[in-house]
Amino acid sequence: xxxxxxxxxxxxxxxxxxxxxxxxxxxxxxxxxxxxxxxxxxxxxxxxxxxxxxxxxxxxxxxxxxxxxxxxxxxxxxxxxxxxxxxxxxxxxxxxxxxxxxxxxxxxxxxxxxxxxxxxxxxxxxxxxxxxxxxxxxxxxxxxxxxxxxxxxxxxxxxxxxxxxxxxxxxxxxxxxxxxxxxxxxxxxxxxxxxxxxxxxxxxxxxxxxxxxxxxxxxxxxxxxxxxxxxxxxxxxxxxxxxxxxxxxxxxxxxxxxxxxxxxxxxxxxxxxxxxxxxxxxxxxxxxxxxxxxxxxxxxxxxxxxxxxxxxxxxxxxxxxxxxxxxxxxxxxxxxxxxxxxxxxxxxxxxxxxxxxxxxxxxxxxxxxxxxxxxxxxxxxx
Ligand SMILES: Cc1cc2nc3c(=O)[nH]c(=O)nc-3n(C[C@H](O)[C@H](O)[C@H](O)COP(=O)(O)OP(=O)(O)OC[C@H]3O[C@@H](n4cnc5c(N)ncnc54)[C@H](O)[C@@H]3O)c2cc1C
Numbered sequence: 001x002x003x004x005x006x007x008x009x010x011x012x013x014x015x016x017x018x019x020x021x022x023x024x025x026x027x028x029x030x031x032x033x034x035x036x037x038x039x040x041x042x043x044x045x046x047x048x049x050x051x052x053x054x055x056x057x058x059x060x061x062x063x064x065x066x067x068x069x070x071x072x073x074x075x076x077x078x079x080x081x082x083x084x085x086x087x088x089x090x091x092x093x094x095x096x097x098x099x100x101x102x103x104x105x106x107x108x109x110x111x112x113x114x115x116x117x118x119x120x121x122x123x124x125x126x127x128x129x130x131x132x133x134x135x136x137x138x139x140x141x142x143x144x145x146x147x148x149x150x151x152x153x154x155x156x157x158x159x160x161x162x163x164x165x166x167x168x169x170x171x172x173x174x175x176x177x178x179x180x181x182x183x184x185x186x187x188x189x190x191x192x193x194x195x196x197x198x199x200x201x202x203x204x205x206x207x208x209x210x211x212x213x214x215x216x217x218x219x220x221x222x223x224x225x226x227x228x229x230x231x232x233x234x235x236x237x238x239x240x241x242x243x244x245x246x247x248x249x250x251x252x253x254x255x256x257x258x259x260x261x262x263x264x265x266x267x268x269x270x271x272x273x274x275x276x277x278x279x280x281x282x283x284x285x286x287x288x289x290x291x292x293x294x295x296x297x298x299x300x301x302x303x304x305x306x307x308x309x310x311x312x313x314x315x316x317x318x319x320x321x322x323x324x325x326x327x328x329x330x331x332x333x334x335x336x337x338x339x340x341x342x343x344x345x346x347x348x349x350x351x352x353x354x355x356x357x358x359x360x361x362x363x364x365x366x367x368x369x370x371x372x373x374x375x376x377x378x379x380x381x382x
Contacts, residue, residue: 087209163213
């Protein structure tokens with residue numbers, strides 16, 4: 001098949017990719033269907049991934065990592081996206097939550113937490129969303145009120161990825177409810193802290209093996225040492241880190257779309273109707289041609305985004321465009337591919353059916369695609 005060669009990765013990245021692929025085949029493929037029934041992956045998977053260096057590979061050596069660039073994270077994301085093992089919450093941990101400690105943590109926090117984040121002994125989550133505030137983050141109600149050298153946290157969060165497994169949660173709370181965005185701070189909250197309760201594992205239409213939870217905080221006392229970065233800077237930190245979160249989602253989107261498209265090409269060659277292969281119908285060929293063209297264009301754009309991110313030139317507007325385009329395309333590709341599978345496409349045992357359910361949320365989390373349009377529109381019209 002003709003394809004524009006990828007130039008973003010080097011030989012050592014591809015070697016790393018082979019080991020991630022092999023690991024997923026042996027350690028995830030045989031168990032993922034059971035994890036979907038369990039509502040979460042086996043916790044041992046995290047420790048095994050840590051041993052292989054798949055968790056937070058960009059963490060510096062002095063904190064237990066290997067100190068490599070984000071392309072290694074991207075390879076883990078691509079292989080998870082390609083395989084459809086959507087229960088694995090490594091991306092949220094490695095690309096989204098752990099980097100907050102790397103960037104804004106005190107020396108003491110880095111030494112205490114980062115080595116265990118790399119080994120898989122600590123699973124991280126980030127808790128921004130609340131029952132009454134998602135897109136409008138400034139509308140959160142969780143508070144952290146100063147009490148001597150401590151803060152007292154009260155409130156609740158919902159839809160938190162890795163919520164059941166999480167040992168350490170970044171909690172977004174208001175330290176000054178009168179100060180708008182400047183009144184928001186981040187706290188590192190350990191599981192088991194008195195007053196911190198994990199709610200039920202939420203039942204979802206997709207990502208069935210991924211634990212997603214409510215979290216409750218009732219008079220949770222944390223010392224000021226658990227404040228992440230400076231008080232009042234939480235909103236700014238989140239805005240700075242969102243491009244990497246949106247890149248993570250985009251990388252998974254295109255890897256998954258490519259994989260489902262490839263599987264569909266194989267399927268239509270094998271399936272017959274009216275005495276011939278459905279691959280011979282012009283509709284099949286036209287549909288696949290359109291999807292392949294769009295995915296190829298998206299791949300080149302996304303690889304360029306990844307290069308810009310490595311060069312620290314990937315900004316929030318570029319990230320919004322990438323997230324909007326790739327996740328819309330992922331859902332379109334999967335919907336069309338499901339149609340080409342006929343009734344089999346509706347059966348859970350077929351990867352395209354799972355992908356249909358799993359991909360839908362990609363347009364919702366990490367900022368909805370409507371919010372992405374707001375960011376792009378504001379930039380155009382400023
Ligand atoms: C499976 C899953 C995992 C998640 N993981 C996490 C996590 O780990 N941590 C975390 O903090 N959150 C997480 N979330 C929450 C997610 O980020 C939010 O659901 C998302 O930001 C949308 O917020 P909301 O659900 O409150 O929707 P709302 O903000 O209520 O939006 C409802 C609708 O209104 C639209 N809308 C809102 N504002 C505007 C506007 N100004 N203009 C136009 N349209 C608008 C939205 O686009 C959407 O269509 C997760 C969600 C899911 C489903």
